[in-house]
Amino acid sequence: MSTSLASTMSALPELSRQLLELARREEWDGFSALSQQYLSAQASLIAAAQQTDCAVTKKAQLALLQQLQANDAEIARQLQARLTVLGEAMTRLQQNKKCCQDYAAQMPRRLFPSAG
Incomplete structure (x- = not known):
């Protein structure tokens, strides 16, 4: 087995474990x-x-x-859960934007009449 292959094979499980831990702790x-x-x-x-x-x-x-593969499957589940959270946050942002736009549309264009 080449040195490059051996070092990569020993590094990958540790990297995978670290990624899994980061995903579990939601440290994106x-x-x-x-x-x-x-x-x-x-x-x-x-x-x-x-x-x-x-x-x-x-x-x-x-x-x-x-x-x-086992670690990647769990990471994928964690990422899917995060994607759901982000999707819900985006929906709320869009709803809030619409509310702000509707509210702003009801406001008079000039808050202060010109002095003059």
């Missing part, structure tokens, strides 16, 4: 920053895995991928 800024590193590590693993034919390595990769 940290999640966003770390997700770029995670995606880069995944791409590195795929590239390195395509260059190896070792059966032991393939077995380790399979176990790693199963663990990553």
